[in-house]
Amino acid sequence: MLYYSCRSLSGVQTAVMALLLAMPLGLRAQTTPVFTGTVRTAAGAPAEYATLSLHRPTDSVVVKTEFSAADGRFQLLAPAAGRYLVSVAQVGCQRLWLGPLEAGAAAPLTLTLLPAAATQLRGVAVDGQRPLFERLPDRTLVHVAESPLSAGSTTLDVLGRAPGLTVDAQDNLSLRGKTGLLVLLDGKRVPLTGAELANMLRSLPAEQVQELELITNPPAKYDAQGGAGIISIHLKKDQRLGTNGTANAAYGRGRYGKFTGGLSLNHRQKNLNLFGSYAYADRQNFQDLDISRTYLQDGQPTRFSEQRNTSRSHLQSHTWRAGADYTLSPRTTVGLVASGLxxxxxxxxxxxxxxxxxxxxxxxxxxxxxxxxxxxxxxAGVLSLRHQFAQDSLGTPELTADLDAARYGLGRRLDLLTTYPLRSQNNTNRLLGDQNGTLWLSSAKADYVRNLRGRLRLEAGAKASRVASDNDVLFEREQDGQRQTDTGLTNRFRYTETIGAGYASLTRTRPGLTLTGGLRGEYTRTDGRQDVGGQQFRRRYFQLFPNLSLSRPLTAHHELTLALSRRLDRPTYNQLNPFRSYLDPTSYRVGNPALWPQTSTRVELTHTFKEKYSTGLNYTRTHRPILSVYRLDAQGLVAATDVNLPNQDYWALTLAAPLEPAKWWKLYADAELFYIRFQGQLEGQPLPAAQPGAILGLTNSFKLPHGWSAELNGRYNSLERYGYQLVRAFAQVGAGVQKSVGPATFRLNAADVFYTLPMRVSARYQPLAESYRTAQDSRIITASFTYRFGNAKVAAARRAKSGAEDEKRRAGGVQ
Incomplete structure (x- = not known):
């Protein structure tokens, strides 16, 4: 075991520490042990841009990759405590292996590269192929770029096939049966929800995504928002030197056609990296919605309705991204990224x-x-800074900072013409709506990390953010060619949300125990106002969010992890916005300005066998849960809205097993058995009895002869009771094949092969009982082509990372 001595801090480090430690200090979850060292050539010179990889000792799967600096030094942070293999490779050199080594306990390593024939590079390139899914104690990794099924798909399609994730009939995302998710795109918060978030994810081609992280126990570094967890989307980044690029095109056909295409370019030299990408999507879709309603009074039927809604949509989107990283000095890098949709x-x-x-x-x-x-x-735009202080005997202290600004625009037009054939007079009614909205998001954050004496690791940071939403809607009714403003529906709603946050965490790693604890404090200030009627609301509150993680190996093959955390779900601006969004003449969606945030306390116990097979038990208690419900308004129209109930209890058993029945066949099986119980009532209507549910998944990856590979994926969601709604069982099966020929890759896949994704839902409220079936164009066959060009034989270089990417690395995710 290596014991470190403490060295005094520099003046800059002391100032940073004083600033950050002035915030609420405590313990936080999930940081990582580290391997450090130096890479040198056979002649003794520092080896710059050597590729360092961390591997699981059981199957040599890569779990972390980094690159050596100009002086040959490197730092590899492990996802969790335990033993790992370490390898180093560079073009023209033999790959060097060490280990297994204990994470956090190994002395600084000195690695010497030996010359090798160029033909050996080909063997290195295909070594350590990653599985499609990886289950870690606090998260699940989805390697989108490895999946033949991702070709021609949208990011929303990929999420619908991910372990434990569900997309419901209203395009709401839930993880492990729970709603309330924080979505991050390259480390940046996406402040959209519901249909608007779904449309953004449909506009983002899966070809641009490298991997997804489904984080169920987020560390304190992340925002407290997201009681169910975090979906972190990481876009592809080209790490090769020189000028390189990738072009892709895909065409799919269900009932209608779906095309996606894109181009990415990257130019990298020693101190400068320029990159950019563009994608175009042209996707046609349909939705069939059949609704049966029974209108009630005192529990007895008064009338019935049968409805059939059919719609056809045509999405056209342009997604772009451009940026630069510049190395100011060997220790300081700045980055600028601009993106748009x-x-x-x-x-x-x-x-x-x-x-x-x-x-x-x-x-x-x-x-x-x-x-x-x-x-x-x-x-959106982000300016980032990364600075590494002088390395001491304890490691390399690091400071990262980000400034973000984003603008999300919304233009929604409605033309609803209704005819009543049985009426003799005034049998037509035309409603026109014109809504314009703008959402501004800005934030600034800084994070500091360093090792301390006694094998302790400190992380601390601060963040300030502001969201401002302005929505203006005009509704008009037309009769006999004359239009008149509907003053009961026309309004303007403005909403602002300001959050100030600080966090600190400590981790202590010992051979038989890793203990991590943290505390995050957030002060929230929200204001909402309607111009018509002058209604307004204000919220001011400060809350603490502690978390704790304890990981202990019991034997060489068994390990236990205990995690406790508290999280928050603030109502979104759409959930608070009182404007109406009409589905048809009898139904609309409306926000509820009286909503309060919901808070969740979670405890999870995870057992890992042979660092592969995972079993978890978790319980979550939610106060003031936000639940989507249906009501009747004064005109007898059905209004979908959200309400707070007193409490919600959630129990779950999770299972994950990566198997390898044969050398050419990898199988990932996962299961979630859960039970959700709400407490409370709505308008005197008690909640139905809760019942258990299950989400089952099975993914097969096949390595076939002559460079072919294939994937077969199946997911099943059992019947589920969620609040007042009963969701019938549904499933999906997808299959795909791919083949690479030099720099080109061909893929062919089929999604929802048996067309089992259509959903059936029923619900009963005090004034209304409803059942519906909804179906979309989900059974699709897609062919795609990807071509990589440029200086592919040059060694990968270490690209300057933004603070968001470092946040991910220090939290233990795979890059």
Missing amino acids: ASRLPSQGLNLADFSNTDGQLTNTLTARNNRDLRTPNA
């Missing part, structure tokens, strides 16, 4: 509805044509 989603819908009385007699009918047009011009 411009999408348009017009749709044409037809609604047919029949209304009848309790005797089954037809009382009314309607025919409606619903034309909608959604535009979302979005743009």
Whole structure:
């Protein structure tokens, strides 16, 4: 075991420490043990840009990659305590292996590279192929770039196939049966939810995504937002020197066509890296929605309705990203990234509805044509700084900082023309809506990390963010060619949210125990105001979010991890926005300005066998859970909205098993058995009895002869009771093959082969009982082509990372 001595801090480090430690200090979850050392050539010179890899000792799978600095020094942070293999490689040299070594306990390593024939590089390139899914104690990794099924798909499609993730009929995401997720794109918060988030994820081609992290126990470094966890999306980054690029195109066909195409370019030299990418998507879709409703009074039926809604949409989107990293000195790097999304989603819908009385007699009918047009011009920019202080006997202290700004635009137009054939007079009604909205997001954050005496590791940081939303909507009604403003629906809603946060954490690593604890404090200030009526609300609150993680190996093959945390879900601006979004003449969505945040306390015990097989037990208690419900308004229309209930209890058993039945066949099986119980009632209507549910997944990866590979994926969601809703079982099966020929890769896949994704849902409330079935264009066959060009034989270089990327690295994720 190596024991370190303490060296005094420099003046800059002392100032940084004083600033950061002035914040609430405590213990936090999940940091990582480290391997350090130096790489040299056979002649004794420092080896710059050598590739250092950390491998699991059981199957040599790569779990971390870094690159040596100009002076040959490196730092490899392990995902968790334990034993690992370490390898180093560089073009023209033999790959060198060491270990297994104990993470955090090994002395600084001195690695010497020996010359080798160039032909040996080919063997290195195919070594250590990663599986599609990896289960770690606090997260699941989804290696999107490795999947043949990702070709031609959207990021939303990929999420729908990920372990434990579900996309419901309203395009809401849930993880392990729980809603309330924080979505990050390259470390940056995406402040969209529901249909708008789904449209953004549909506009992002899966070809641009390197991997996903599904983080169920986030460390204190992350925002407290997201009671169910975090979905962290990491885009592809080219690490090769020189000028390189990738071009891709894919065409899929279900009922309608779907095209995606893109180009990425990267130019890297010693101190400068320039990069950019562009993607275009043209995807047509349909939605069939059949609704049966029973209207109630005192629990007895008063009338019935049968509706059939059909719509066709056409998404066209342009996604771009450009940036630069510049090395100011061997220890300091700055980066600038700008990105944007411009999408348009017009749709044409037809609604047919029949209304009848309790005797089954037809009382009314309607025919409606619903034309909608959604535009979302979005743009974002981030300026980042990374500075490494002078290395001492304890390691290399590091400071990262980010400044972010983003603008999300929204333009929504509605033209709803309704005809009532049974009425003799005024049998048409036309409603026109024009909504314009802008969402501004800005933030600044700094993070500091260093090793201390006694095998302790400190991380601390601060963040300030502000969200400002301005929505203006005009509704008009037209009769006999004359338009008149509907003053009951027209309004303007402005909302601001300001958050100040600070955190600190300590980790102590010993051979038989890793203990990590942290404390995050957040002060939140929100204000909302409607121009019409002058209604407004204010929220001011400060909350602490402690977390604790304890990991202990019991034997050489068994390890236990205990994690406790507290998290928060603030209502989104859409959930608070009182504007109406019409589905058809009888239904609309409306926000609830009276919503309060929900807070969750979670405890999870995870057992890992042979560093591969994982079993977890977890319990979550949520106070003031936010639940989507249906109500009847004064006009008898069905309003979908959100309410707070008193409490929610969640129990779950999770299982994950990566298997290898044969050398050419890898299998990943995962299961989630859960039980969700809400407490409370709505308008005097008690909640139905809770019942257990399950999410099962099986992914097969095949390595076939002559350079072919294949994937077969299946997921099953059992019948589930969630609040007042009962969701029937649904499933999906996908299959794909791929072959690489030099720099080109061909892929062919089929999604939802048996068309089992259509969803059936039923619910009963005090004034209403409803059941519906919804289906989309999910059964698709896609062919794709990807071509990589440029200086592929030059060794990978260490690219300057933003603070967000370092956040991921220090939190223990795989890069």
